[in-house]
Amino acid sequence: MLDIVIEARQAELSPGFTVKRILPFRLRRMVGPFIFVDHGGPLNAPTGSINNFDVLPHPHIGLSTVSYLFSGNVTHRDSLGVEQLITPGEVNWMTAGKGITHSERFEDPAMLAGGELEMLQTWVALPEKDEESDPSFENYKPEELPAFTDTGVWMRLIAGDAYGLKSNVKTHSPLFYVHVVLQQDARFGLPSGHSERGAYIVRGRVEVNGVTYHEGQLLVFTKGVDPLIIAKEQTTLMMLGGEHLGERYIWWNFVSSRKDRIEQAKEDWKQGRINLPPMDNKEYVPLPDDKTKPAGGPPPNALS
Structure with missing residues (x-):
């Protein structure tokens, strides 16, 4: 996980x-x-x-x-x-x-x-x-960057591609970098199509597979595993990764x-x-x- x-x-x-x-x-x-x-x-x-x-x-x-x-x-x-x-x-x-x-x-x-x-x-x-x-x-x-909103979720794609969105920011290798804000109890998944994925908790707390993680932690996920991230309170994440x-x-x-x-x-x-x-x-x-x-x-x- x-x-x-x-x-x-x-x-x-x-x-x-x-x-x-x-x-x-x-x-x-x-x-x-x-x-x-x-x-x-x-x-x-x-x-x-x-x-x-x-x-x-x-x-x-x-x-x-x-x-x-x-x-x-x-x-x-x-x-x-x-x-x-x-x-x-x-x-x-x-x-x-x-x-x-x-x-x-x-x-x-x-x-x-x-x-x-x-x-x-x-x-x-x-x-x-x-x-x-x-x-x-x-x-x-x-305003040049793709954004997405859903119930309890706001995200901006800073660079790369994720969640069906693609940024115009010029990069040199496959990657993603996303600013995410989750309201309490919102659920959010990892982007597919990237072999290495992480989520840094800027503020707030999230639950992954029954374990709660807090501000100042970078969660690095296992390749091929797609757990749900559940916000325990209003939470800001920076999600990043790509190909090694x-x-x-x-x-x-x-x-x-x-x-x-x-x-x-x-x-x-x-x-x-x-x-x-x-x-x-x-x-x-x-x-x-x-x-x-x-x-x-x-x-x-x-x-x-």
């Missing part, structure tokens, strides 16, 4: 900014192509302190980052010259490919006045043939099917060979001390 239940762990991105880290986990590094999941917030920051949580320019290779906000907003700037204010319900899909840098800044006056922030950030590993593709960034508005791409190495913000490629990316960042965002190039995150092997997962300050 369930391969594993992963409990979110605490990870500090910057002083005072702690997130729930779900993937990678030592016993389950990926679900489909999803290799990294962080849940930040809900965060109510004191006036004037939210910009302390800014994520300075930093590099990526070999993956797509997906930023999805429940509340608040953040300004994205990258080395392609893109500047995008990210707001709730949008899909912001940045493909690093052979290399990109970006920053995430909290600059909105409402946020600076103590507004709430809550977001999920995921990394999607790229197929080997696309790991050295040109970098790109796309922003998709909520093979093993990947992950170190800091770098993902690759090859260890030597990660070593090259580390050296490129140290030597300044990866361009900074042209509109945010006065500071950056230095390469962490290399105290872990590439296969060991990201250190606690890994950023998306």
Whole structure:
């Protein structure tokens, strides 16, 4: 029924900014192509302190980052010259490919006045043939995304295909990523057609096969098994998965099917060979001390 239940762990991105880290986990590094999941917030920051949580320019290779906000907003700037204010319900899909840098800044006056922030950030590993593709960034508005409602159920298909719906978000491999809100006692099934499937409980509680699970848990389901998910109270889920791409190495913000490629990316960042965002190039995150092997997962300050 369930391969594993992963409990979110605490990870500090910057002083005072702690997130729930779900993937990678030592016993389950990926679900489909999803290799990294962080849940930040809900965060109510004191006036004037939210910009302390800014994520300075930093590099990526070999993956797509997906930023999805429940509340608040953040300004994205990258080395392609893109500047995008990210707001709730949008899909912001940045493909690093052979290399990109970006920053995430909290600059909105409402946020600076103590507004709430809550977001999920995921990394999607790229197929080997696309790991050295040109970098790109796309922003998709909520009205561009397929949605579905039924008695006690609301869902938005963020990317991929599920439940007979298909998103226009450009992806590189078969996957699904769905935002679901269930009212108490609502019943919901898993999408078919994907070999690896998981459901992260953002808030609320659900019952699966007579067992109750709670906020902060990722349920990873057994292939070919299709249990009902029953909401014990109003519940928000992020459902994700797809087809497995093979093993990947992950170190800091770098993902690759090859260890030597990660070593090259580390050296490129140290030597300044990866361009900074042209509109945010006065500071950056230095390469962490290399105290872990590439296969060991990201250190606690890994950023998306």
